[in-house]
Amino acid sequence: MAQPITFPRPTFAKLSPHPFLLANLQPADPAAASPARTNGRAPREARPVNVNAGSLSHAHGSAVVRAGDTTVICGVRTEVLPIANIPNYRVPPPRPDDDDDGDDDGEAGQKEEEEEGGRNELRDYDLVVPNIELATGSAPQFLPGVPPTTLAQTLSSRVYSLLHASGLLNVADLRIWDEGSNSNSKPGENEEMGEADDGMEQKPQVKAYWVLYIDVLFISFDGNPFDVAWTAVVAALRDTRLPRAVWDAEREAAVCSRADGSPGRPLSVRGLPVACTAAVFRGKDDPDAASGDGQYWVLLDPDRLEESLCDEFVTVVVDRSVGADCGQEGEARIQSMLKAGGTAAGLDFIGRLVEVAETRWRDVRDAINTKA
Secondary structure: OOOOOOOOHHHHHHHOHHHHHHHHHOOOOOOOOOOOOOOOOOOOOOOOEEEEEOOOOOOOEEEEEEEOOEEEEEEEEEEEEEHHHOOOOOOOOOOHHHOOOOOOOOHHHHHHHHHHHHHHHHHHOOOEEEEEEEOOOOOOOOOOOOOOOHHHHHHHHHHHHHHHHOOOOOHHHHEEEEOOHHHHOOOOHHHHHHHHHOOOOOOOEEEEEEEEEEEEEEEEOOOOHHHHHHHHHHHHHHHOEEOEEEEEOOOOEEEEEOOOOOOOEEOOOOOOOEEEEEEEEEOOOOOOOOOOOOOEEEEEOOOHHHHHHOOEEEEEEEEEEEOOOOOEEEEEEEEEEEEEOOOOOOHHHHHHHHHHHHHHHHHHHHHHHHHO
16 A cells, blocks of 8 residues: 655645645634644734844944844934035924023914924935845845845835824934034134124024934845834834034034043934734635635734735734833824735724734833833
8 A cells, every 4th residue: 555645844835835824724623723823823923022222333223123033133324414405495493492482372283383394304304214125135035136126115115104104203303503603703702893793693593404314124034024124113213322413603514522422312202103014814715705705814923924825914003102211001092004905804803903003012112122
């Protein structure tokens, strides 16, 4: 009698990936075995996140984030942009301590207008420039010597949009001020001029901006790239320290200094938005699968194999932080939501995903606060 031919699990997964995943999610005896994915996780179980901030000594801020076999490194470098190089530059409002009005009426509305104006400055002047690179060898599909892939460009665009939509950064941190002409005067110079300087003191003016270049490099790619890349961006921005910069009127340039030995001025990052992505896996042999009424499974934090077998993805970005240190929890606020493909994800689906995202937010917060 001939021996039956058997294949090990990795070989079966490569030869017929969809039936292999379906067999794991739909076991023959549900009482004996619970549904599980090919990677051993439950359908709604995410990979643990590890964050190591400050890994790059040559960057103003950096972070290495790993989730399973997906690993990215993010570095933030800065450059000075003089306002003379900005087309259609608009003079921003004066600093709060320079405003002598003293009227508190409409203070809340004025603050909202300033925040909206600050977001416009970040976007119109391109003060935040993210770039994502999928390194050769991080996954088999990324070949050397080819232009940036569609995935890399899409991820860069999504990170760019979310940076502006979430209001994560405060443009006031990026302004470089000229404290006035008298700040650069030599001792005794004003006395020699006598009364000629009376009433001629110049108020502080913005002369330049810091531009943040955020570079994200995937050194290992195993699915769910946006969540990991976004976590690395947030962790790197929270680690960023800007040197002290003042405007030198004689040189007409910004002068940076760390003479006091301080590590620099941190960015006032607002909140801690965390991304959570789920994929919908369908039993394609189900006749109702095309109409969206067939059986399907929600796979949280999908890996590379699962992404290739799914045609519907939902990403929710939530923030539960209260205060600057993000140590306290508040009510969940949805910062962004993106759905691509398929018809299975309805309102109930998204509501359950938001609940899962709240738990995911705690895991990411603990990882960032522990490693920061």
